[in-house]
Amino acid sequence: MKDVLTMIMAGGFGDRLFPLTKDRAKPAVPFGGIYRLIDFTLSNCINSNMRKIVVLTQYKSLSLERHLRVGWNIFDSELDEYIFPIPPQMRINGDWYKGTADSIYQNLYFADTVKPEYFLILSADHIYNMDYSKMLEFHKEKGADATVGTIEINQSEASRFGIMKVNQMRRIVDFEEKPEKIESSFDNHKTLYANMGIYIFNSDVLSEFLEEDAHKDKTNHDFGKDIIPEMIRSVRVFAYNFNDKQSKEPKYWRDVGTIDAYYEANMDMVRDDPGLDLYDADWPIRTYQGQYPPAKMVFTLGNPGKRFGICMDSIVSGGCTIKGGRVQNSLLSPQVHIDTYSQIRDSILMENVNIGSYCKIKRVIIDKGVNIPSETEIGYNLEEDKKRFFVTDSGIVVIARRMIVPSPKTRAPHKDNIFDSINHINVANW
Numbered sequence: 001m002k003d004v005l006t007m008i009m010a011g012g013f014g015d016r017l018f019p020l021t022k023d024r025a026k027p028a029v030p031f032g033g034i035y036r037l038i039d040f041t042l043s044n045c046i047n048s049n050m051r052k053i054v055v056l057t058q059y060k061s062l063s064l065e066r067h068l069r070v071g072w073n074i075f076d077s078e079l080d081e082y083i084f085p086i087p088p089q090m091r092i093n094g095d096w097y098k099g100t101a102d103s104i105y106q107n108l109y110f111a112d113t114v115k116p117e118y119f120l121i122l123s124a125d126h127i128y129n130m131d132y133s134k135m136l137e138f139h140k141e142k143g144a145d146a147t148v149g150t151i152e153i154n155q156s157e158a159s160r161f162g163i164m165k166v167n168q169m170r171r172i173v174d175f176e177e178k179p180e181k182i183e184s185s186f187d188n189h190k191t192l193y194a195n196m197g198i199y200i201f202n203s204d205v206l207s208e209f210l211e212e213d214a215h216k217d218k219t220n221h222d223f224g225k226d227i228i229p230e231m232i233r234s235v236r237v238f239a240y241n242f243n244d245k246q247s248k249e250p251k252y253w254r255d256v257g258t259i260d261a262y263y264e265a266n267m268d269m270v271r272d273d274p275g276l277d278l279y280d281a282d283w284p285i286r287t288y289q290g291q292y293p294p295a296k297m298v299f300t301l302g303n304p305g306k307r308f309g310i311c312m313d314s315i316v317s318g319g320c321t322i323k324g325g326r327v328q329n330s331l332l333s334p335q336v337h338i339d340t341y342s343q344i345r346d347s348i349l350m351e352n353v354n355i356g357s358y359c360k361i362k363r364v365i366i367d368k369g370v371n372i373p374s375e376t377e378i379g380y381n382l383e384e385d386k387k388r389f390f391v392t393d394s395g396i397v398v399i400a401r402r403m404i405v406p407s408p409k410t411r412a413p414h415k416d417n418i419f420d421s422i423n424h425i426n427v428a429n430w
Contacts, residue, residue: 005116010124011058019400027124028064071288099221128253145235149198162195292318299324367401
């Protein structure tokens with residue numbers, strides 16, 4: 001693996017994840033309670049023994065760079081291991097990164113100092129567990145010049161991905177980026193091969209194509225739109241299919257580029273069988289974790305039959321306190337506080353969120369440091385929510401980081417409260 005230089009593209013603007021990307025780069029967006037999006041790609045690198053890593057940053061990179069510094073400072077420079085961010089250097093011209101391919105091209109000067117035999121090019125905003133060393137073995141066995149990580153998808157999803165046609169030898173013979181309509185050449189099977197944004201290149205081949213692309217007038221400087229289609233015409237490009245070798249089914253992989261996709265991927269984590277195992281000791285997902293006390297649920301003692309701190313089918317991080325509130329099918333990041341008689345359902349609460357008493361929260365993403373005043377209802381009247389918050393077409397409400405949420409004007413009655421007796425709690429009907 002010492003012959004591999006890993007370059008992680010982490011500079012995307014992330015406009016489709018707004019307002020979660022209002023103050024941070026997309027790879028730094030929190031996920032799954034304690035993680036950031038980039039932690040999954042980085043953990044895959046470490047678990048695959050890829051330890052020469054550069055992270056190409058660009059927009060709003062402070063939070064991402066801080067996370068790398070405090071959470072990923074684990075390498076030994078004497079063993080030629082490293083991970084560090086590289087912002088646009090303006091070495092070639094005065095431009096920022098103009099596309100995925102251009103971000104690599106602008107940093108070929110660094111590769112010249114490392115002299116790798118292979119480039120491993122990755123995205124920083126996908127959720128999956130993958131052993132890149134097996135993909136490298138496939139690349140070598142096929143005598144490939146380039147290998148593209150692919151995953152099987154249905155035709156209904158084709159417009160979101162680059163779609164490839166693959167022959168029996170796994171060689172890519174055609175490629176179309178985010179097609180509005182599937183051409184007949186791709187329509188032989190209901191299952192299509194989609195580009196995962198994971199690439200292995202022979203370094204000399206990639207350098208040649210990047211140099212050629214950089215001097216073209218009509219180009220997007222993008223791997224999917226320009227580099228891969230051009231390579232297919234002249235060099236050996238193969239597809240490494242990301243599936244289970246026994247069941248032949250696609251493994252868990254999620255592109256969380258939109259609010260809806262981000263929400264669904266988080267909700268996957270609280271399910272009994274999420275498809276991606278956060279608890280696999282043989283494939284740990286690493287991140288920075290603060291020194292938080294254990295989570296606590298209180299108010300049963302001394303209040304028999306009145307108030308209960310209850311949590312069901314949820315992920316609750318360290319430092320959280322549920323004081324007489326109820327949480328179901330939700331994710332709580334560290335140091336979330338939920339007060340008396342509040343109900344949290346199907347929601348994502350990020351770090352240092354405070355929920356006052358008698359609140360009702362449903363299908364809401366609340367970013368860091370937000371205080372929700374007592375008696376607030378969010379997610380139950382979307383027309384009213386749209387006047388105050390960002391709401392997706394599917395009805396997911398997003399409250400931006402440190403947003404000031406006003407108190408309700410009137411106090412709502414609280415008759416027949418579900419906390420009046422533990423015997424009245426009905427999980428199915430709540």
